[in-house]
Amino acid sequence: MSAPEIIPTSMPYPTLPNKELDLLLLLEHLLKAKKRIMTITLVFAVTGLMMVCLMPQKWTSQAIVTAPEPAQLAPLHPVLATMQALGVDVKKTPADVFNYFIKEYSSRSLFQNWVMTSPSVLKGLVDENTDAEQMQKAIVKMAENLKVQNNLDTKHPDNTPYQSWTLSYTGKDPEKAQQLLNDYTQFAIIRVRTELLDTLKHQLSFKINVEKEKLALAIDDLNNQRDTKIQRLKYALKIADAAGIKKPVYGEGLSAKDDPDYSITLGADGLAAKLNVEKSLSDVATINPDLRNREYKIAQLTRLTIPNAQFMPFKYQLSPSLPVKHDGPGKLLIVLMMSAIGFMLANASVLLRQALQARN
Secondary structure (H helix, E strand, O other), rough: OOOOOOOOOOOOOOOOOOOOOOHHHHHHHHHHHHHHHHHHHHHHHHHHHHHHOOOOOEEEEEEEEEOOOOOOOOOHHHHHHHHHOOOOOOOOOOHHHHHHHHHHHHHHHHHHHHHHOOOHHHHHHHHHOOOOOOOOHHHHHHHHEEEEEEEEEEEEEOOOOOOOEEEEEEEEOHHHHHHHHHHHHHHHHHHHHHHHHHHHHHHHHHHHHHHHHHHHHHHHHHHHHHHHHHHHHHHHHHHHHHHOOOOOOHHHOOOOOOOOOOOOOOOHHHHHHHHHHHHHHHOOHHHHHHHHHHHHHHHHHHHHOOOOOOOOEEEEEOOOOOOOOOOOOOOOHHHHHHHHHHHHHHHHHHHHHHHHHHHO
């Protein structure tokens, strides 16, 4: 009798292929394709070098300015002191002058007007842009390269000992960028000087007109008072004559209750003398000290002139600098980055080709 056949109750698990990477094998493939890898890496390095040579470089010149100190505004002090002493309301603090400079300097229209009136800058634009539309675009682009930045740390304002601003211009040439920043800054300084001095002249002229109007009104008021007094003296003289009072009453040892409206105690002779004196006053300012002071003040204001003071609306912490390094990454860094990219792509291409061959 033969042994019974044993039938397995379950199928055995299939053997899975080995999924582990053989690093040594991969390295061997890479070494075999080293010429290909070096060639691709060299191509990328040369490409990076060409990019560096063809890429337009940018250079940024910077200047750091702060609010003016007394030394910068010293040329204005004498005229400001005189104007304030004569009652001209002049409220020009160093902060006001500095803020006005920043406002004017940041004006795009002011920069464009300066470009159009600057022969050296305009000549370069005409040489590079023959079309009017292209020139306008070039001027707008130049205006965009001019930056004004507040250096105040908004998150920690108390940590900043003083407020400063950075003025910068970015150009294609370091010397030209520095020159343009310096020339435009000088133009803005002259613009601020002219406008502030014109403002002082307008304030002085306005003050003179106001004082003259006040003086004219005061003189008219005193003339009206004098005319009224003359008329009252005439009435009092008629009353004194009608009453037969020739001499002053108090001069004869007598006393009388005087009329509150028309005083007759001086008598006809005294009233006539006083009336003649009042009529002889052609200029009421000669006996009024307040009017004489006003006339003197107007004369002083009229003689005051606003000089062409060469003050500075700011103080340099850093004058326009000559850039020693162009903006963006350096040449060597770009070449190294392109070489690294080429090396990685070359290795990836070798491994990918090997993988496709093994699969086939």
